[in-house]
Amino acid sequence: MLEAQGPSHGCQRRNPGGDPASSTERMLEVRPGLYLGGAAAVEELDHLREAGITAVLTVDSEPAFKAGAGLEGLRSLFVPALDKPETDLLSHLDRCVAFIGQARAEGRAVLVHCHAGISRSVAIVTAFLMKTDQLTFENAYEILQTLKPEAKMNEGFESQLKLYQAMGYEVDISSAIYKQYRLQKVTEKYPELQNLPQELFAVDPTTVSQGMKDEVLYKCRKCRRSLFRSSSILDHHEGSGSVAFAHKRMTPSLMLSPGSQAQCTSYFIEPVQWMEATLLGVMDGQLLCPKCSAKLGSFNWYGEQCSCGRWITPAFQIHKNRVDEMKMLPALGTQTRK
Numbered sequence: 322m323l324e325a326q327g328p329s330h331g332c333q334r335r336n337p338g339g340d341p342a343s344s345t346e347r348m349l350e351v352r353p354g355l356y357l358g359g360a361a362a363v364e365e366l367d368h369l370r371e372a373g374i375t376a377v378l379t380v381d382s383e384p385a386f387k388a389g390a391g392l393e394g395l396r397s398l399f400v401p402a403l404d405k406p407e408t409d410l411l412s413h414l415d416r417c418v419a420f421i422g423q424a425r426a427e428g429r430a431v432l433v434h435c436h437a438g439i440s441r442s443v444a445i446v447t448a449f450l451m452k453t454d455q456l457t458f459e460n461a462y463e464i465l466q467t468l469k470p471e472a473k474m475n476e477g478f479e480s481q482l483k484l485y486q487a488m489g490y491e492v493d494i495s496s497a498i499y500k501q502y503r504l505q506k507v508t509e510k511y512p513e514l515q516n517l518p519q520e521l522f523a524v525d526p527t528t529v530s531q532g533m534k535d536e537v538l539y540k541c542r543k544c545r546r547s548l549f550r551s552s553s554i555l556d557h558h559e560g561s562g563s564v565a566f567a568h569k570r571m572t573p574s575l576m577l578s579p580g581s582q583a584q585c586t587s588y589f590i591e592p593v594q595w596m597e598a599t600l601l602g603v604m605d606g607q608l609l610c611p612k613c614s615a616k617l618g619s620f621n622w623y624g625e626q627c628s629c630g631r632w633i634t635p636a637f638q639i640h641k642n643r644v645d646e647m648k649m650l651p652a653l654g655t656q657t658r659k
């Protein structure tokens with residue numbers, strides 16, 4: 322007992338140069354000045370100083386730093402996120418990548434960390450490598466896994482990074498990819514669907530007169546009521562027969578391929594405001610024209626299959642033969658303004 326506490330033993334265990342091994346165990350230098358780590362990396366501010374790190378991105382359930390003490394000169398960004406497939410990391414990627422990029426542009430060394438340094442932080446750094454080096458998801462992830470074999474992001478983050486790639490390394494909230502992603506997230510989050518976020522709904526085209534110049538308007542074939550705009554259509558790749566029919570769960574294969582949907586007899590669209598009352602509290606049902614009650618199509622929060630074989634989840638489906646396309650001329654688009 323006594324000998325274990327002997328001062329000579331304690332001295333011999335420590336490296337004379339300030340224990341340089343400790344910081345490399347806690348974090349990995351992915352690129353010069355870009356570090357990846359777990360919670361241990363930020364336990365002691367001294368370790369950050371040793372590595373010259375002055376910018377820290379925390380992607381975790383709680384912030385790494387309490388306000389105050391010893392943080393002079395340290396820039397930090399906290400992104401609240403659990404390591405679960407359903408966690409929405411995609412919506413935060415732009416500001417995470419911007420934070421890392423800006424810090425590096427200023428000559429700062431940056432640490433990206435989560436709790437274990439395995440999934441969330443790996444996903445963020447993968448996104449950064451994808452964007453800065455224009456790499457595919459697979460290539461960027463492989464680089465990280467070569468450097469850190471235990472790196473393994475959850476499958477939800479993998480799909481999100483593939484969407485990030487499909488959007489051109491920038492989260493475009495007006496894109497069909499992002500709209501469909503948001504709808505899927507909402508479906509996971511609100512299984513009872515008592516409460517739908519308003520921003521989920523496209524504005525009713527009868528209430529807007531602006532911003533429609535180059536768009537096509539879709540009207541009820543029977544009563545001419547305006548129903549939705551072309552920007553609300555969520556395009557999808559055609560399914561391929563029996564293969565597509567076997568896949569009931571949607572995968573990230575829902576990607577854009579506008580104009581290639583000869584087989585599809587329906588438009589799959591984002592929900593529009595006039596649907597709101599119909600969609601609440603039920604998992605599926607018919608979509609009727611809000612003016613003349615003609616049957617237009619159907620919806621199903623669990624998804625529906627397009628005539629081309631592709632499953633789309635959730636699905637808001639309007640039969641093409643129930644609506645007419647109207648090209649919006651600038652003069653018509655402005656006539657109701659003011």
Ligand SMILES: [Zn+2]
Nearest residue numbers: 585627628629
């Ligand atoms: Zn289809």
Ligand SMILES: [Zn+2]
Nearest residue numbers: 541544610613
């Ligand atoms: Zn109608």
